[in-house]
Amino acid sequence: MDPLVAAASVIAASISIGLASVGPGIGQGNAASSAVEGIARQPEAEGKIRGTLLLSLAFMEALTIYGLVVALVLLFANPFAA
Amino acid sequence: MIDQLLSYSKTTNLAALEVGKHFYWHVGNFEVHGQVLIVSWIVIGVLVLASAIATSNIQRVPVGFQNFMEFGLEYVQGIAKDQIGEKEYRPWVPFVGTLFLFIFVSNWLGALVPWKLIELPAGELAAPTGDINTTVALALLVSASYFYAGISRKGLGYFSKYVQASPFLLPLWVLEDFTKPLSLSFRLFGNILADELVVGVLVLLVPLFVPLPVMILGLFTSAIQALIFSTLAASYIGEAIEGHGEEEHEHH
Numbered sequence: 001m002d003p004l005v006a007a008a009s010v011i012a013a014s015i016s017i018g019l020a021s022v023g024p025g026i027g028q029g030n031a032a033s034s035a036v037e038g039i040a041r042q043p044e045a046e047g048k049i050r051g052t053l054l055l056s057l058a059f060m061e062a063l064t065i066y067g068l069v070v071a072l073v074l075l076f077a078n079p080f081a082a
Numbered sequence: 083m084i085d086q087l088l089s090y091s092k093t094t095n096l097a098a099l100e101v102g103k104h105f106y107w108h109v110g111n112f113e114v115h116g117q118v119l120i121v122s123w124i125v126i127g128v129l130v131l132a133s134a135i136a137t138s139n140i141q142r143v144p145v146g147f148q149n150f151m152e153f154g155l156e157y158v159q160g161i162a163k164d165q166i167g168e169k170e171y172r173p174w175v176p177f178v179g180t181l182f183l184f185i186f187v188s189n190w191l192g193a194l195v196p197w198k199l200i201e202l203p204a205g206e207l208a209a210p211t212g213d214i215n216t217t218v219a220l221a222l223l224v225s226a227s228y229f230y231a232g233i234s235r236k237g238l239g240y241f242s243k244y245v246q247a248s249p250f251l252l253p254l255w256v257l258e259d260f261t262k263p264l265s266l267s268f269r270l271f272g273n274i275l276a277d278e279l280v281v282g283v284l285v286l287l288v289p290l291f292v293p294l295p296v297m298i299l300g301l302f303t304s305a306i307q308a309l310i311f312s313t314l315a316a317s318y319i320g321e322a323i324e325g326h327g328e329e330e331h332e333h334h
């Protein structure tokens with residue numbers, strides 16, 4: 001593969017996954033903190049709160065996964081490789 | 083003994099990682115990924131066998147395996163009921179249940195069964211949901227099903243909701259019809275492939291014990307992804323079915 005394409009792909013892949021983990025990381029922290037606060041306020045609702053928390057965490061995780069998919073495509077299935 | 087270990091690890095490949103090699107089958111004009119089909123058939127076989135065993139000697143008061151399968155059925159019914167609503171959920175339980183069970187069993191079989199023991203001419207056996215074709219197929223099925231739900235309920239008036247609130251929202255609705263299957267497929271595919279790659283790389287680096295926590299985390303997240311996929315599918319169907327009568331149910 002063209003060395004310029006290789007170098008650019010590697011840098012792009014790392015930036016992609018690095019940036020993609022910032023936003024969802026903050027979001028998941030907020031969600032977990034609100035969930036813990038809700039459980040502290042009303043311990044009987046723990047089951048429902050935990051269920052909703054896990055569902056929301058998976059949605060936010062998906063956003064990081066999109067960045068990971070781009071990184072994986074650039075590294076393993078690069079469309080610009082000769 | 084150290085010499086023997088060193089010479090052993092030099093002559094045999096304890097671990098290797100490869101991505102993107104497939105076992106191609108030629109069917110008519112098409113090339114399909116044989117390894118995905120093989121594992122899919124095994125998953126289908128496991129599910130059918132489990133159902134056959136559970137219903138082979140039905141008791142009124144369920145015990146043992148029948149009890150476990152009934153728990154699974156109630157869980158799947160719960161998913162459909164929560165998202166679609168009490169009145170309409172019954173016809174959709176088989177579809178939502180199949181999505182959940184197929185994805186769940188294929189993820190867990192892909193992670194737990196030692197597929198490497200079976201040598202393929204090219205590529206290797208892995209979870210079928212780790213192939214983008216499988217997840218796109220499932221996502222397109224979900225798309226087709228919620229269009230079918232909306233159109234069979236309201237006829238072509240289903241498309242009036244696109245311009246109901248404001249005609250400026252029409253591009254947004256159209257975009258959403260494309261991003262729904264896209265996000266569904268990529269979420270599942272990315273999760274499963276990422277887990278397989280991480281476990282593969284860890285095994286390449288430290289073959290003993292270290293990959294274990296990541297594998298257990300992988301089991302947990304892949305189960306959650308099965309739940310997410312089926313919950314979202316049910317939610318899209320519920321959203322397509324709902325009419326004006328449903329609004330009164332929201333005000334408890």
